Amino acid sequence: MQPGNPAVDTADVSALLERGRTLSTPVLRAAVDRLAPPMDTVAAYHFGWIDAHGNPTDADSGKAVRPALALMSAEAAGAAPEVGIPGAVAVELVHNFSLLHDDLMDGDEQRRHRDTVWKVHGPAQAILVGDALSALANEMLLELGTVEAGRATRRLTTANRKLIDGQAQDISYEHRERVTVEECLEMEGNKTGALLACAASIGAVLAGCDDRTADKLEEYGYHLGLAFQAVDDLLGIWGDPEATGKQTWSDLRQRKKSLPVVAALAAGGPASERLGALLAADAKSTDFDTFSEEEFATRAALIEEAGGREWTSQEARRQHAVAIAALNEVDMPARVRDQFAALADFVVVRKR
Amino acid sequence: MQPGNPAVDTADVSALLERGRTLSTPVLRAAVDRLAPPMDTVAAYHFGWIDAHGNPTDADSGKAVRPALALMSAEAAGAAPEVGIPGAVAVELVHNFSLLHDDLMDGDEQRRHRDTVWKVHGPAQAILVGDALSALANEMLLELGTVEAGRATRRLTTANRKLIDGQAQDISYEHRERVTVEECLEMEGNKTGALLACAASIGAVLAGCDDRTADKLEEYGYHLGLAFQAVDDLLGIWGDPEATGKQTWSDLRQRKKSLPVVAALAAGGPASERLGALLAADAKSTDFDTFSEEEFATRAALIEEAGGREWTSQEARRQHAVAIAALNEVDMPARVRDQFAALADFVVVRKR
Numbered sequence: 001m002q003p004g005n006p007a008v009d010t011a012d013v014s015a016l017l018e019r020g021r022t023l024s025t026p027v028l029r030a031a032v033d034r035l036a037p038p039m040d041t042v043a044a045y046h047f048g049w050i051d052a053h054g055n056p057t058d059a060d061s062g063k064a065v066r067p068a069l070a071l072m073s074a075e076a077a078g079a080a081p082e083v084g085i086p087g088a089v090a091v092e093l094v095h096n097f098s099l100l101h102d103d104l105m106d107g108d109e110q111r112r113h114r115d116t117v118w119k120v121h122g123p124a125q126a127i128l129v130g131d132a133l134s135a136l137a138n139e140m141l142l143e144l145g146t147v148e149a150g151r152a153t154r155r156l157t158t159a160n161r162k163l164i165d166g167q168a169q170d171i172s173y174e175h176r177e178r179v180t181v182e183e184c185l186e187m188e189g190n191k192t193g194a195l196l197a198c199a200a201s202i203g204a205v206l207a208g209c210d211d212r213t214a215d216k217l218e219e220y221g222y223h224l225g226l227a228f229q230a231v232d233d234l235l236g237i238w239g240d241p242e243a244t245g246k247q248t249w250s251d252l253r254q255r256k257k258s259l260p261v262v263a264a265l266a267a268g269g270p271a272s273e274r275l276g277a278l279l280a281a282d283a284k285s286t287d288f289d290t291f292s293e294e295e296f297a298t299r300a301a302l303i304e305e306a307g308g309r310e311w312t313s314q315e316a317r318r319q320h321a322v323a324i325a326a327l328n329e330v331d332m333p334a335r336v337r338d339q340f341a342a343l344a345d346f347v348v349v350r351k352r
Numbered sequence: 353m354q355p356g357n358p359a360v361d362t363a364d365v366s367a368l369l370e371r372g373r374t375l376s377t378p379v380l381r382a383a384v385d386r387l388a389p390p391m392d393t394v395a396a397y398h399f400g401w402i403d404a405h406g407n408p409t410d411a412d413s414g415k416a417v418r419p420a421l422a423l424m425s426a427e428a429a430g431a432a433p434e435v436g437i438p439g440a441v442a443v444e445l446v447h448n449f450s451l452l453h454d455d456l457m458d459g460d461e462q463r464r465h466r467d468t469v470w471k472v473h474g475p476a477q478a479i480l481v482g483d484a485l486s487a488l489a490n491e492m493l494l495e496l497g498t499v500e501a502g503r504a505t506r507r508l509t510t511a512n513r514k515l516i517d518g519q520a521q522d523i524s525y526e527h528r529e530r531v532t533v534e535e536c537l538e539m540e541g542n543k544t545g546a547l548l549a550c551a552a553s554i555g556a557v558l559a560g561c562d563d564r565t566a567d568k569l570e571e572y573g574y575h576l577g578l579a580f581q582a583v584d585d586l587l588g589i590w591g592d593p594e595a596t597g598k599q600t601w602s603d604l605r606q607r608k609k610s611l612p613v614v615a616a617l618a619a620g621g622p623a624s625e626r627l628g629a630l631l632a633a634d635a636k637s638t639d640f641d642t643f644s645e646e647e648f649a650t651r652a653a654l655i656e657e658a659g660g661r662e663w664t665s666q667e668a669r670r671q672h673a674v675a676i677a678a679l680n681e682v683d684m685p686a687r688v689r690d691q692f693a694a695l696a697d698f699v700v701v702r703k704r
Binding site for chain 2: 036037038039097101104105123124127128130131132134135136138139142143145147149150153154157158160161164165167168169171172
């Protein structure tokens with residue numbers, strides 16, 4: 001498969017994402033309403049349901065790939081998509097717990113074109129509401145009171161732990177001069193792969209599938225996550241700020257050792273060496289914060305020249321292929337398999 | 353019962369606490385060892401197993417009331433104390449998750465005579481390791497893979513949510529001029545009662561007890577928690593810094609609207625009014641941070657004069673009585689019942 005290939009039926013993927021959002025959002029909102037004030041308001045702000053003054057808004061609430069996956073996952077196990085709803089909501093809650101905490105730890109001031117929670121409501125609320133969403137996720141599932149819900153909670157907890165491991169790695173890598181491509185992939189697998197793995201299997205687990213099916217669906221989701229993250233890393237440097245809602249050269253400004261950077265540094269050759277020397281100097285620079293657009297553009301050009309951009313593009317396609325291979329090992333209705341494949345295609349060609 | 357009454361067999365309680373610590377600590381350490389670096393080290397520092405330089409220490413790791421309760425709880429349901437160990441560890445993990453996050457949110461620089469984690473390792477590690485301990489708690493239980501473990505996780509999750517609600521209330525009360533006694537008790541029930549409730553029932557739940565038994569044991573633990581917190585509030589103002597490891601007038605320095613303060617303000621009369629006027633002025637004061645010992649001593653004396661100290665002492669005894677009444681509604685071996693009662697007595701007479 002090639003990104004941009006006509007096999008990607010964008011209309012179809014939009015419908016899947018829309019269905020995930022439509023079926024899960026009311027349940028998500030009801031769950032968030034259970035939070036004690038002011039946490040309910042802070043969470044509603046984070047999800048883009050209200051603005052900083054408490055007025056209802058219709059802000060961009062993200063792509064909703066995870067809820068879509070959770071519902072498709074229930075269908076993969078022969079159940080109605082609705083069976084996956086509590087899983088979709090629980091995964092979204094854990095995802096947003098990690099966004100709230102990560103934005104605070106990373107000092108990120110913007111997300112989805114809006115000020116982050118810690119910026120608007122302060123660090124304590126960001127910590128607290130993150131904690132509350134994480135606990136709520138388990139509560140939602142365990143309230144179902146079934147053996148399947150217990151299994152789903154266990155898988156979600158494992159994903160939650162990996163998210164935390166990934167964030168720990170991300171933070172520690174920022175202080176290191178060199179990070180290997182393998183370390184970067186491991187970190188991204190933890191930060192992005194683990195929860196998409198859980199999303200892709202949780203509906204089937206709730207529908208009572210066997211462990212092998214759940215594991216294979218997790219494998220699909222994990223590699224989909226790595227493809228997703230490779231694309232995210234490309235967008236973090238070369239993305240259109242209008243589309244991504246992030247600053248230009250966003251990841252470079254944060255000195256992120258993302259895949260294109262790490263791959264460019266590992267490539268060797270003159271551009272790679274010049275990049276390495278520049279980034280090493282940047283790490284010690286006291287006026288990094290006042291760098292101009294041109295300075296970041298120079299670094300981006302070196303990353304591209306050293307092959308980091310092309311390598312990351314190819315990596316997205318490699319991970320995509322592994323995801324599809326895992327999918328093909330699970331017995332499921334052909335229509336559902338096609339939907340999983342279309343979603344994987346979408347992840348690789350997206351612009352935001 | 354009267355605190356200080358000879359019914360409290362201190363040796364017996366020490367043995368119970370020691371047993372809880374001895375049986376749960378190796379399992380807790382093994383759980384913490386599963387954290388990815390540097391989180392394992394940060395957690396080990398928090399638990400007092402190593403110092404800030406990574407050298408092994410034997411620091412005060414807390415009273416360990418919760419592990420003791422979890423083991424006794426298994427015995428209450430006729431099982432061996434060991435059945436309660438995963439519950440004891442899970443509860444300790446959640447307790448320490450909340451300490452890590454609360455210390456950061458509250459800006460507390462000291463705990464158990466040592467610098468807090470955010471002070472030594474930075475805010476990001478405090479957030480991250482707190483998150484990790486909370487997830488690890490669920491993982492520990494769910495790995496047991498039994499129906500009982502699912503029920504235990506559900507109760508622990510409820511307690512976790514209440515901890516968060518209580519911290520949210522605590523933070524919001526700090527910005528309010530007046531807090532009612534009822535609001536204060538609700539907040540303390542969430543912050544302290546809920547997790548002791550879980551500790552007192554989790555062993556029995558893991559041993560397969562019925563819901564009514566678990567609920568009654570929770571009731572014992574909840575009111576034990578409120579008694580515990582009333583004593584803590586007394587120690588937070590009049591405690592011996594040598595024994596508590598906190599600064600003199602610790603809670604007053606933090607403008608905490610703890611039970612003695614709230615009760616004194618609600619009492620009416622001249623001392624209550626003078627206290628109210630002083631605290632209202634303090635809230636707006638710009639040099640509160642430079643207050644002398646004498647200024648805090650004046651406030652403490654007014655709280656006592658208005659009856660806040662005596663009311664809180666009596667409240668500890670009232671909650672103790674409710675705890676014992678709940679205990680008496682559960683069928684259990686007489687020896688175990690006596691131990692629960694002795695622990696409740698200990699909580700009310702402790703000096704640290």
